[in-house]
Amino acid sequence: MLGLDPDPADLWTGAEEIPDGLTPREAAGRAVLAHCRSLIDATAHACVAIKPQLARFEVLGAAGWATLAEVIAHAQQAGLLVIADGKRGDIDVTAGAYAGALFAGIDTPYGHVQGLGADMVTVNPLMGADAIEPFVRAARQTGAGVLVLVRTSNPGASDFEDLELVGSGTLWERIAEMVDELGRANVGEQGLSDVGAVVGATVPAHLARARELMSSATFLLPGVGAQGGRIEDLAPAFEPGRAGGLVTASRSIAAAHRTAGGEPAAAARAEAERLREAAWTLSDRIVRAG
Amino acid sequence: MLGLDPDPADLWTGAEEIPDGLTPREAAGRAVLAHCRSLIDATAHACVAIKPQLARFEVLGAAGWATLAEVIAHAQQAGLLVIADGKRGDIDVTAGAYAGALFAGIDTPYGHVQGLGADMVTVNPLMGADAIEPFVRAARQTGAGVLVLVRTSNPGASDFEDLELVGSGTLWERIAEMVDELGRANVGEQGLSDVGAVVGATVPAHLARARELMSSATFLLPGVGAQGGRIEDLAPAFEPGRAGGLVTASRSIAAAHRTAGGEPAAAARAEAERLREAAWTLSDRIVRAG
Numbered sequence: 062m063l064g065l066d067p068d069p070a071d072l073w074t075g076a077e078e079i080p081d082g083l084t085p086r087e088a089a090g091r092a093v094l095a096h097c098r099s100l101i102d103a104t105a106h107a108c109v110a111i112k113p114q115l116a117r118f119e120v121l122g123a124a125g126w127a128t129l130a131e132v133i134a135h136a137q138q139a140g141l142l143v144i145a146d147g148k149r150g151d152i153d154v155t156a157g158a159y160a161g162a163l164f165a166g167i168d169t170p171y172g173h174v175q176g177l178g179a180d181m182v183t184v185n186p187l188m189g190a191d192a193i194e195p196f197v198r199a200a201r202q203t204g205a206g207v208l209v210l211v212r213t214s215n216p217g218a219s220d221f222e223d224l225e226l227v228g229s230g231t232l233w234e235r236i237a238e239m240v241d242e243l244g245r246a247n248v249g250e251q252g253l254s255d256v257g258a259v260v261g262a263t264v265p266a267h268l269a270r271a272r273e274l275m276s277s278a279t280f281l282l283p284g285v286g287a288q289g290g291r292i293e294d295l296a297p298a299f300e301p302g303r304a305g306g307l308v309t310a311s312r313s314i315a316a317a318h319r320t321a322g323g324e325p326a327a328a329a330r331a332e333a334e335r336l337r338e339a340a341w342t343l344s345d346r347i348v349r350a351g
Numbered sequence: 352m353l354g355l356d357p358d359p360a361d362l363w364t365g366a367e368e369i370p371d372g373l374t375p376r377e378a379a380g381r382a383v384l385a386h387c388r389s390l391i392d393a394t395a396h397a398c399v400a401i402k403p404q405l406a407r408f409e410v411l412g413a414a415g416w417a418t419l420a421e422v423i424a425h426a427q428q429a430g431l432l433v434i435a436d437g438k439r440g441d442i443d444v445t446a447g448a449y450a451g452a453l454f455a456g457i458d459t460p461y462g463h464v465q466g467l468g469a470d471m472v473t474v475n476p477l478m479g480a481d482a483i484e485p486f487v488r489a490a491r492q493t494g495a496g497v498l499v500l501v502r503t504s505n506p507g508a509s510d511f512e513d514l515e516l517v518g519s520g521t522l523w524e525r526i527a528e529m530v531d532e533l534g535r536a537n538v539g540e541q542g543l544s545d546v547g548a549v550v551g552a553t554v555p556a557h558l559a560r561a562r563e564l565m566s567s568a569t570f571l572l573p574g575v576g577a578q579g580g581r582i583e584d585l586a587p588a589f590e591p592g593r594a595g596g597l598v599t600a601s602r603s604i605a606a607a608h609r610t611a612g613g614e615p616a617a618a619a620r621a622e623a624e625r626l627r628e629a630a631w632t633l634s635d636r637i638v639r640a641g
Binding site for chain 1: 458
């Protein structure tokens with residue numbers, strides 16, 4: 062999967078390609094849009110989804126949100142799914158508003174206001190079940206899914222997620238149990254539920270345990286590439302089948318030309334194809350062995 | 352403090368006040384802006400800050416972000432501080448982008464893109480110190496502050512935040528210790544640091560313990576009013592002085608006319624004045640006794 066994490070200071074699009082007379086906000090939005098479109102065009106055949114990082118669009122304000130909607134439309138035209146990575150988490154009505162923003166939108170006295178139309182969203186579970194459930198309910202209305210942060214890929218994940226609880230297990234394992242419980246009500250024909258988990262690819266030892274606790278969850282696997290995770294170590298993610306694991310890479314695709322040389326689009330295409338091959342080879346081996 | 356949580360289906364502004372010919376998104380944005388301006392005008396003299404709930408603006412997409420910027424400008428003209436309640440939390444570069452969006456903005460090759468100019472933001476600490484620190488660094492550049500979720504006011508808070516850890520204490524107490532540590536580097540003349548805490552007003556028993564663990568933190572106290580919290584129970588929040596506790600109410604102010612009767616603006620003004628009186632009386636009593 063293609064992570065979209067566009068830094069206006071590090072885009073394929075040069076400033077010379079942006080028309081004059083725009084505000085900095087509008088110009089940066091245009092440049093980000095052109096960059097994301099080129100990245101999608103270069104890699105769509107080797108990806109199943111894009112994962113836009115909401116922060117990078119939010120920092121451009123209204124222009125960023127308009128850009129995000131256009132990037133999503135472009136990805137959907139290319140047949141890709143959309144995973145909105147915002148890690149939102151808040152109570153009842155507030156979570157409902159976030160879910161409206163990311164999925165189907167909301168009805169207002171002025172007519173229906175469309176949401177981003179995401180197929181999956183990432184959710185932060187710290188505040189408890191009532192911060193997750195509004196997303197799950199909204200997802201079920203459009204056949205979408207939710208990916209709950211369970212064990213993230215960053216160094217700070219050990220600060221709280223790895224803490225040992227009285228009565229055995231860690232905080233992340235307790236979160237995993239809730240993910241399993243919330244998803245049990247809706248397991249599809251392929252054995253996968255609509256409540257998945259974000260499990261970092263940087264600590265492979267956690268993957269087997271996570272799969273034990275969440276047998277029907279789709280795993281979003283950040284941390285491959287720039288953060289040090291290797292596809293070869295992700296076998297437990299694919300136990301339910303090829304769709305059980307979603308490998309996501311951002312910087313290693315967008316910046317592939319820095320290490321591999323050549324033109325950015327060609328290098329990104331080659332890196333996306335390499336990642337797809339590695340993931341498919343691994344998942345085929347597991348499915349045949351299973 | 353005035354919480355701004357505008358539901359397009361429940362505004363003071365009637366649909367008849369919005370010009371024809373707008374898209375649903377634009378019309379809802381206009382109506383939300385008019386509502387928030389009226390609320391601010393009615394209560395500014397009795398408040399120190401507004402706390403916009405980002406989800407309610409995000410659900411209107413680009414129009415929502417444009418509306419939010421206008422609401423903030425209106426509040427700043429009225430001399431109010433702005434607490435952007437988005438509960439963001441993500442790693443390094445991503446947290447930096449969120450901080451840019453909410454505080455001072457970012458520099459791009461196209462010029463400086465302004466942020467929302469918030470004075471404080473709420474942050475979700477689940478992913479650990481590296482999800483909080485970029486916000487603290489960005490806040491220090493503009494003299495702003497960060498409010499970390501420690502023990503929230505919702506029923507689901509007990510699912511994870513209250514879990515007992517091996518080695519004594521709960522998860523929220525461990526988070527409180529990190530808040531104290533992060534804030535110690537920057538305690539001002541009034542004895543308050545720039546890293547504060549969100550501590551729900553719904554479980555007053557937690558407040559004394561939270562103050563013990565975070566002696567110099569500003570407490571944002573949600574849950575007064577509609578969620579059942581009472582100002583009279585918040586004494587420990589004000590131990591460092593009047594600014595130690597920020598009482599926030601949204602629905603009880605905006606919907607005061609439903610229970611008190613009369614015109615919405617007058618009822619909101621009266622309720623905001625009542626809350627201010629109660630908070631000041633309490634904090635004065637504590638400061639005199641201390």
